Amino acid sequence: MADLPEPRFLDERVAHWAATQPDAEAMDYLDRNWTWAQWDDRIRRLAGALAERGVARGDVVAFLDKNHPACIELTIAAASQGAATAIINFRLAADELDYVLNDSDAKVLIAGKEFMESIDKIRDKLTHVEHVIAVTPEGDDEYEKVLEASTPVQRSDDVEPDDVAIIMYSSGTTGRPKGVELTQANIIAHTVNAHEGFEFDEGDKNMVSMPLFHVGGSSYAQFAIHDGFPSVMTRDVDGAALAGAIFKGANRTFLVPAVLAKVLDSGEDAVKLFASLKTYGYGASPMPLPLLRRALEAWPETDFIQAYGLTELCGVISHLLPEAHRDPGKEERLSSAGTLVPNAEVRVVDPDTLDEVPAGEQGELWFRSPQLMKGYHNKPEATAEAITEDGWFRTGDIGRVDDGGFIFVEDRLKDMIISGGENIYSIEVERVLAEHEAVIEVAVIGVPDEKWGEVVKAVVVVEQEVSEKDLIAFARERLAAYKCPKTIDITDELPRNPTGKVLKKELRKPHWDGRDRATV
Template identity: 35%
Template structure:
């Protein structure tokens, strides 16, 4: 048997996304790749702008392995910055624009970013923390009609429009292979300060392969990107693979339910990623379900627990929400529920993606458990990040010797191999010696009339150790009492799981990815009525 040449084995294939975009610019240059209210870009225009910005960055000293940060909402500038960094072999650092000042300083400092591309609305925040970072160059997006102009920028901010216009396109793209880092993305930080997840070019590519094999997506599709792109769910579910395969990304700065309801129909959108709250808001738009939604073939809901009632509400109107599960570390999907199983497996996060292994293991022994038994969900595969940025302790704690990533999520596999995610291990409530999983209680209360949003947390209790508290946002005119909550939940749950306290709030605290902000919720729940 002949020995394969290393360059024919696939190990040396260039997986740099910027190379794929350049290829699409060559063969499909006139296709609109970014549909954006501030100005559309074709593949040729996107590639050209990225190549020019790469020259600007290189002239300022950016090299292979450096980090380039982006601070702003969804826009074409986000993609231009990312592709320019990739062209040079630099790591792209998309920053959560909702971070508090200490978190923003920590992300920029720990990433070691030397350049930041920033929108006007976030420049002041960057200025307040710049002295605590390694930032040496500050580029300001000044050519987006969606961002109000604020006059001549202060200090050493450089408006990027003129720099890009005057630069010659960089004629090359650094080749990047599967294990080489591409994106440095920080976790949402609801259980502590954000950790930097190092996502490689291979992680992104293998997730795209998994999506390609599991979902009904096609070349030329339009995907709707309104969830924040600084999170991996929105970025790598459909947006990055659309750049690679050829198609259109409808980029929206934020999610507006009314506008989205119109545009999903008018643009004949084929795929969309969203958190449950986005789809719940869409369902409340008058007349949304009266339209033909048949073009929406791949609608993925993830990022937070999904109530089966929400899935049923859409299915009754002919639209199948496909639940998925994963984390930043899995880039993002580890499991996905195929459309044909949406109804009979409502509430399940699906089956493992084609090139991803998923197990449920005992929390203490880490040995696999039987079907139906709850334990920690662990994942292994080429879509899984290798570890955390400059954080050997966190990497060692999350990855075992066999390469399994320990997610910190609790779940179980049924007899058909479908995964059900119960809750976060750290969020589990121990009340009177019994384990209570907040997500299970939240699912039960989500079907209660008058409840718009619900969260369940545990707070210290002298009698029970912890007690279950329901935090609810109620519809206008609804008067919900603790007795109402307990009566409704009692038909779904054992009595020890029923809330013993109720807190009504006007808005539910959530982070940028749509996940419940549990530390804030615990503070709210612990406050006296």
């Protein structure tokens, strides 16, 4: 690895391994697997199929399905033509799919057959989509026929590392998702910078189970590709799928803490099986300290790595490495987000004055890194608000940095709720509930939950009789299930400050008193 130059394009490493170890295993998925030579051929054929359908530099294609190698194939193939892949959350409701697909400007959509019914319902609203290609887990599908019929093509001469390669949609403070544009250079920088702790040894296999629409899925998948090691991809993140991957030899993975909790609660056999994991990376939501301590005791030989990051930074910007997890003299750092990855900078800034605060004090966390997104798709104003003129990204997270460089994330300026690794903006849920005829006012907050870290709760003022059950059902018809309130309180009025702003802090207080929100 040391003699390999750092790649400039996403397709370089697949091509390299296809040339140097063509018959070695690259990807395993359900009952199928591919060597590096086969996988490279599939990617080149898909690039040819996209070119035949008019996809060129600056265009966008989209992928909608559960985890499937075709998503990574599309990402790399499209990038080789200078096009971006919008990876769509398959859990979105029809109204959300309509918005995201149109906002992305996608010309080609590859979609799982089980989601075609949802696409058919909105097909006449998809003004940019010219081609829809169906894909199935088994491979007896239109996608495979397209690959077979196409002519392989190499990377286009006009492609640049700064071309957008992935667009990931995260809920936005305007109530609509924003497309985060990640370039080839961004993704490669993340792969190189966040690699520590995820090094592979001979015989290792990578388990790719985090949803690929999540940056923790797509960015993490790049590690094994970069190093030339095989991956075992699961379609779902359930116990049977994860166990199946481990039986196939997968021994390094990245998952959300909620999965770890489920394993620990599943009995001795499950705990013993997961003991074969060399590395367990976790992130996307806080790990409750009692859960983390249970895990460290249950798996004394496993290296645990916590990742803190944001989609806008391609994923990991700081990490708590294995040795810090088992440092008896610094146990307080278990509640930290670790230290910066290489080639990254952090500032802690007073969000009102924008002045840097003294060391150790709280402020808004700002980061600067080559991993930082190009911007929000079609939203230059939102981009300007998030990125300063000198390249600092304003996270909206409140935290501090201790004298050892450990970052503590302690609250959030943004009204974002992180439930089981999914980012949920309260304003998006509020927008939907406000559409109910009985609702006059609504405020949405996150409340602690032992399994998911936190879950969505709404507090509403109504003008006519309506039940909590009816309001939750109303939300479920219009939002992905994980965004819907688990509970709703009906009240006479919402607490406000003298200027009329709703005091969400007061609504949260009875639920969070006595708890550290970052480590619940």
